[in-house]
Amino acid sequence: MFRSRAKEDAKTESANEAAETRPERDPQAPKGRPTPKRSEAEALRKAVAKPATSRKEAAQRAKKARRAALDKQRQALLTGDEKHLPARDRGPVRRYARDFVDSGWHIAEFFLPIAVLILVMSMIPATMGFALMLWMAVIVGIVLDSVLLTRRLKKRLRERYPDENLRGSSAYALMRTLQMRRMRLPKPQIKRGEEPR
Structure with missing residues (x-):
């Protein structure tokens, strides 16, 4: 019982020391990378989609993904695009x-x-x-x-x-x-x- 409290105290002390030793960034200093444009940030946010919260939402996403893949495959069958053809035609x-x-x-x-x-x-x-x-x-x-x-x-x-x-x-x-x-x-x-x- 006393040992676990001692371990916790040691962890909080080491975290406080690390925070004190890290220099604070000046708010006026550059952050080391350019600020992305709004359109780029929105595209990135959409690309990194949030995980599905329910089974229904996951099924809808899977259905959309399947439909998109089938559309690409159908278009490839018409144009001969080798990348999206079915496995039997590749x-x-x-x-x-x-x-x-x-x-x-x-x-x-x-x-x-x-x-x-x-x-x-x-x-x-x-x-x-x-x-x-x-x-x-x-x-x-x-x-x-x-x-x-x-x-x-x-x-x-x-x-x-x-x-x-x-x-x-x-x-x-x-x-x-x-x-x-x-x-x-x-x-x-x-x-x-x-x-x-």
């Missing part, structure tokens, strides 16, 4: 695979319009046989185009990025060929016939 290998697909024509990108045409033709009895033949031709064409595309893409990727992990790049490129050029995300960054970046 990296030089994926960018090259996208450009490789976007630089050429592929049968698979016309699959949906052809499928609608075949569906309409199959409803008409006179063109039912032709619809079946067209269906088979489209399937064979897509398979051949896909095999050739993956072979050429793998060869180019091995030459260009020998140390990178190429896993999944062929499937990524094939999924991109199934989308019509206008509907692809991230948006195509090169024209048809151009060399991939």
Whole structure:
């Protein structure tokens, strides 16, 4: 009981001595840094946000942050900004695979319009046989185009990025060929016939 009081007295004495030894700053003396502008101080205050006081406020902040991240991601999908793209679209290998697909024509990108045409033709009895033949031709064409595309893409990727992990790049490129050029995300960054970046 007496020991703890002695310790407290020793602490207060050392604090008083430290205060006495520290020289007081003259109010007219410069403080060593310029006074920030009001706009800078407000921006700093907003950047160093106060912690959430309730669960509801924390959920609202998290929702706003998620929405901002999704907006950045959506904008990146339209512009091709590599920094904010989703993880599946990021990296030089994926960018090259996208450009490789976007630089050429592929049968698979016309699959949906052809499928609608075949569906309409199959409803008409006179063109039912032709619809079946067209269906088979489209399937064979897509398979051949896909095999050739993956072979050429793998060869180019091995030459260009020998140390990178190429896993999944062929499937990524094939999924991109199934989308019509206008509907692809991230948006195509090169024209048809151009060399991939």
